[in-house]
Amino acid sequence: MAAVGIRDVRKAFGPAQILHGVSIDIADGEFVILVGPSGCGKSTLLRMIAGLESITTGDISIGGRVVNDVPPKERDIAMVFQNYALYPHMTVADNMGFSLKLKKAPSTEISTRVNKAADILGLTPYLDRYPRQLSGGQRQRVAMGRAIVRDPQVFLFDEPLSNLDAKLRVAMRAEVKELHQRLKTTTVYVTHDQIEAMTMADKIVVMHDGKVEQIGQPLELYDRPRNRFVAGFIGSPAMNFIPGHIDAGPVLTGAGGLSMALGAEATQHQGRDVTLGVRPEHLTLGEGGFTAEVVVVEPTGSEVQVNARLPGGEEIVAVFRERHMFKPGEKIGLKPQPGLMHLFDAQSGERI
């Protein structure tokens, strides 16, 4: 196991700049998730750690050693690909033991280690099958088994669960996390799914357009997003954003006659254009907030999601544990819970 250091790494494919100076410190044994919308450069960064892509500038180190010029096979990392990349002509056992076979390990050692990994992953009955004869979840497990058998310094995962159906994904999420708790191998895991990130990670790195937006523990990102992007990306359903202006009082005023009292600490920002952010689950029914017109009510059983429209035209989403059954067109009062509002600068989007 080893720590991984990423220092001001940049990547360009020809003229296209993909990563614009990314720095991340990953401690020994940590489970770090890179999350961000598709195309933001997560896979590229992961492949640079693996050595499958060159590093344009910056340094990547594994276990304290800069590996920029170290070929992939000497980096002692294992990677699980999104499409699993299992060798179709090899049985499950051969797939898992391939790296050891290449190292010319004795066949008894190979089978011991393959059996042990198969045991951990519940693959023992399938060792003689070919990948084609397995379900998606089983293939996924074989891909992980191939990584486990090697007992590498670092595990790299590139969206390993995105080809699975929703139910299996939830189950595998727990399985991957449990595996990490058991093996304690440093892990870098890429996903575009913020729920995966929130539920599995020790530390989340939110990326956007080739830049790191924020690094922190899951709840840290949820509670104190550093900017509007992170605020909108983390949490489901997504945070509501309402543009406004801070007037004396302090009061937030906005389109459609919006006027809402803010905490005293907002006085220092008086006169600024801001965006108010409030999570759907932090809205309660009551006066003193927004008046909204109900558009759609979506009960899920455990909670009720209400989509409503503010007088200024913005859509707002609220989630209640109580089974409120509003009719479309009904006027309701929505009030943010005190202390659970976020203010962002209207121009820069930074938290204030």
Next chain:
Amino acid sequence: MASADTIPGTRHRSILARIGESRGALGFLFMLPAAILLLLFLTYPLGLGIWLGFTDERIGRAGIFIGLENYEYLLDDSVFWLSVYNTVLYTTVASVLKFALGLWLALLLNENLPFKAFFRAIVLLPWVVPTVLSAIAFWWIYDAQFSIVSWVLIDWGIIDQPINFLGDPNNARASVIAANVWRGIPFVAITLLAGLQTIPPSLYEAATLDGAGSWQRFRFVTFPLLTPIIAIVMTFSVLFTFTDFQLIYVLTRGGPVNATHLMATLSFQRGISGGNLGEGAAIAVAMIPFLLAAILFSFFGLQRRRWQQGGGE
């Protein structure tokens, strides 16, 4: 006993209705037109050829059935046996070379080289040019006096006399094989290239991370995944080579002293040029066992490997 009585009505249904319900009969019905076409255009000429082999028919004179006389004659004919030897040698050496060079070329073309599309198009050229035309070009290249190869080698001082490409038996064999290989490589290379492109790059990346060098990636990933397509392409290549005619006919006509006579050219020479239709047909029929063997070999080689089968146990 009682079963016939328990399903009344079945006996009364018309034959047509029963055909309509039986998948097998219906399937046969639909295949009939194709089967008739095949029978007419494939089986008739083949049957006629085989029949001619049992007669002493000559051009312009109908023959009579003479049993195995043609074959008995061929058994003692050293030229026939030489042509068998030549054909087997020609096919084996040319196929092995075409496979090795074709695979090598396919691997090269699969790399990320500049002007990729251009090179791929160039490789196809030998195959696009009509055989007779390329054979004539080779005829010049192999000319006893004006050969460009000899000329260049003499110019470089490597040899001091023109090479007798087509005049010496072994030289002639090597020369026609070289021409055949030149012509056959594109088919092998382009088909294998298509096969290479179906191998997902992530398999190579996974193998790289597993610690495989470039030879090991070829040995453990590329080659095994390519075997199904290799089986197909080599079957066709062997069949084409074994039945080759045009190249030899233009370059050497089987000479010198029958050293390059293949069974196909000998059959033509005896049957059409020589007018002995029966004997020519018998030589052609003698090719059938070899071709059948090649087809059977490929049939087993072509069978889907266990790893290609999906689902289930």
